[in-house]
Each structure stands twice: as structure tokens, then as C-alpha cells.
Amino acid sequence: MSGAAVDLNADLGEGFGVWTLGDDDAMLEIVTSANVACGFHAGDPAGLARVCRAAAARGVRIGAQVSYRDLAGFGRRFIDATPEDLTADVMYQIGALSALAEAAGSAVSYVKPHGALYNSIVTNRDQARAVAAAVHAVDPGLPVLGLSGSVFFAEAAELGLRTVAEAFADRAYQPDGQLVSRREPGAVLHDVEQIADRVISMVTAGNVTAIDGSTIDISVNSVCVHGDSPGAVQIATAVRDRLTAEGVALAPFS
Template identity: 55%
Template sequence: MIDLNADLGEGFGRWELTDDEALLASVTSANIACGFHAGDPATMRRVCEQAAAAGVRIGAQVSYRDLAGFGRRAMDVPAGELAAEVAYQIGALEIFARAAGATVSYVKPHGALYHRTARDAEQAAAVVAGVRLSGTPLPVLGLPGSALHAAASAAGLSIVEEAFADRGYRPDGNLVPRSEPGAVVTEPAEVVKRAVGIARDSRVTAADGQQLTLRARSLCLHGDTPGAARLARLVREELTAAGVTLRAFA
């Protein structure tokens, strides 16, 4: 049994990046951009309504305030400021989730914030403080063994281990940086193979050929990967064929 999540609502105004409706037909959890790296009020509202109608769980994908860089540029944000910004993003999405008859079920950092909180205890604690400030003890989705999960556990929040079908892994279990070759996996057959290997066998091949053990409760596909909607459909079909049940963790 595994959850399948994807990043949704990653557009702004008339600019659309993700095929939200198509992705919602395949995933069980939706990481919805909250306006800091992508997304705007109308987009957040629309995707929350679509997710609620599809029975897909809604997650707040929080980010550094970086629309121009899509939240993928390294930034230094004071801990108190970051906590407030995380709470702000969760609160904004919660308005639209409730209006759609649903609720925000979990939190996942995006891009540079995701990678920073995997290793930076102070920034990880700030994100967790933001979750607590939002008023709801939401589960935190992230890399197994990360500083973020350590901070969340210390604060009494539930943690959900995540793995990626369309990203390369280093031998230490961290993701290959997007600035390096092999960071993103786009070949459909390889994405599907990795997804089944992670979900069924808790195994994935690292960039150097080593076999890694990855125990994950949720499997991610990036919504901005070329052909993401088709990849999500293929992954869901192959996971089901392999005897894996897809079910939201939240």
C-alpha cells in the first residue's frame, strides 16, 4: 500500500504549468502551491475544488517567497519570518479547502526549502514552528531521516516518509541536485520501474548504480516534469498490476 502524490496548482494568472485535472485522476494526494513559488488565489480555489470532487487529499506545498525562481533558489530567511510565512501559506490554502468541503491534510516543503530542511536543523525547526502556528498539528511529508522529520517528531507532529519516482538519488539517500546530470528521470519506462521498485520492494538504484533501501509511505511525481499526467497514469496502472494498493496516507 502506498500514497501517490504530485505537485499541483503550479501556475500564476494566465500561466499554467501543471495539468491539474489529469493529475487528479491518478494521484491520491495533491501538493497544492500556496502562492509563494507558484499559485494564486483563483488557482488555489480551483484546484481545491477539483481535488475535493475527485476525493484526493489536499496538502499545502509551502515554499520560500520566490515566484521568479519557482522556489528553487537558495535563500536565507530568518527563522521567525519563515515560520510566519509557512503558517500564512497553510492558512491561505485552508480557506479554499474548507470552501470546497475539504481541509488541508498535510504539509510538504517545496524546492529549495525541501532540500534545505533535509539538512538544516534551524530552518527545519522554523517550518515545524510554522505548522504549529497554523493551529493544526498537520503531518509533515519529507525525506526519511531528514532534519525536517526530526524536528517534526520532536514537536509531536506525525511524519510521512516520501520517495521520488522521477528524481535521481545519491548513494547517501539524498536527491541528486537539479544542477547535476541525472537529477530528473523522464523516460516513462524507467519512472514506472522505479515506482514499482520503491512501492513493492523498498528499493531504488542510485546514480552510481548502488541499490538503496527506501521505505516510503508516499511516492512523488513532479507535476512540472514533461508528460507528468501520462506518467502518473502509467505509474498508477503498473502499481495496481504489481499488486500495490494506492491509498492516501492522510
């Protein structure tokens, strides 16, 4: 696989006030792209500004991690938002993080939906179209990170947005390629070696074992390691080390 390259991303800036979540500084030493919260599911302005400055100092790309307006539920609850509301909410979040990123000497260089919104727009065409329309309205040059084969990617492509296929290092997959719900047992993986093995299979062979034991094809330009999972830094380090050992370079996709 010498010569291959992949992006490594993590969700960061998800603390709020006196509550911290994950080790953003440690993760920024490992990843090449940071999906930074925008205040709707997590993150307060001062904390987000700090993450943007830290990412800029390390040359890590900043992405806007947009969400439903759901602080209490951490953005993991479906909200039946109207397309008008959802489009405006996403535009608002990108704009807020863009100001903080630019003040830090960087910029928002892509958009990734979070949590329930991410999962909803795999199949919910109205919401997928609303999110794609928001990104296009703010900046048609912004790539979007998401699940390959989703209706979100179809709607984004129709508007001329660049789509970047993402795979999850520490999440189980259903046989149809969607993620196993966090409400189900086995949805989140914790075994470091197993996770590293899965990432190598995704990146070098283009497949992964689903929760039922079947092998499914998977497209991946960027691998997500969750910054809020127990042992997140250890997992991210193991994934990075294994990719490097296999001759895969770590580099941002944009």
C-alpha cells in the same frame, strides 16, 4: 504484495495568471493526494481555489505545498531566511490555502515543503525547526511529508508531528539518499518504463538504484510524480497502472 497500499502525490496549482503549468485536472484523476501551491513559489488565489474545488470533487486529499517567498525562481533558490520569518511565512501559507480548501468543502490535511526549502531542511536544522514549529503552531495534528532521515523529520518528531516518508518517482538519488540537484545531469528521469520499475522497487523492495549504480534503502509511504515534468500525465498513469498490476492499492496516507 497484495494488501499493500501507497499514496500517490503530485504538485498542483502551479500556474499563475494566464500562465498554465501542467494538467491539474488530468493529474487529479490519477493521484490520491495533491500538494497545492500556496502563492509563494507559484499559484494565484483564483487558480488555487479552482484546484481545491476540483480535488474536493474527486475526493483527492489537499496538502499545503509551502515554499520560500520566491515567485521569480519558482521556489528553487535557497533563501537564508531567519527562523522567525520562515515560521511566519509557512504559517501564512497554510492559513491561506486552508481558507480556500475549506471554502471548496475540503481541508488542508498535510504539509509538504517545496523545492529549495524541501532540500534545505534535509540538513539545515534551524530552518527545519522553523518549518516544523510553523506546522505545529497551526495544527499539531497535521502530518508533514518529507525525506526519511532528514533533520526536518527529527525536528517534527520532537514536536510530536506525524512524519510521512516520501519517495520521488522521477528524480535521481545520491548514494546518501538525498536527491540529485536539478543543476546536475540526470537529476530528472523521463523514461516511463524506468520510472515505473523504480517505483515498484521502492514500494515492494524498499530500495532504489542511486545515480552511481549503488543500491540504497528507501522508506516510502507516498510516491511523488511531478506534475510539471514533460509527459507528467503519462508517467503518473504508468506508475499507477504498474502499482495496481503488482497488487498495490492507491490510497491517501491520512
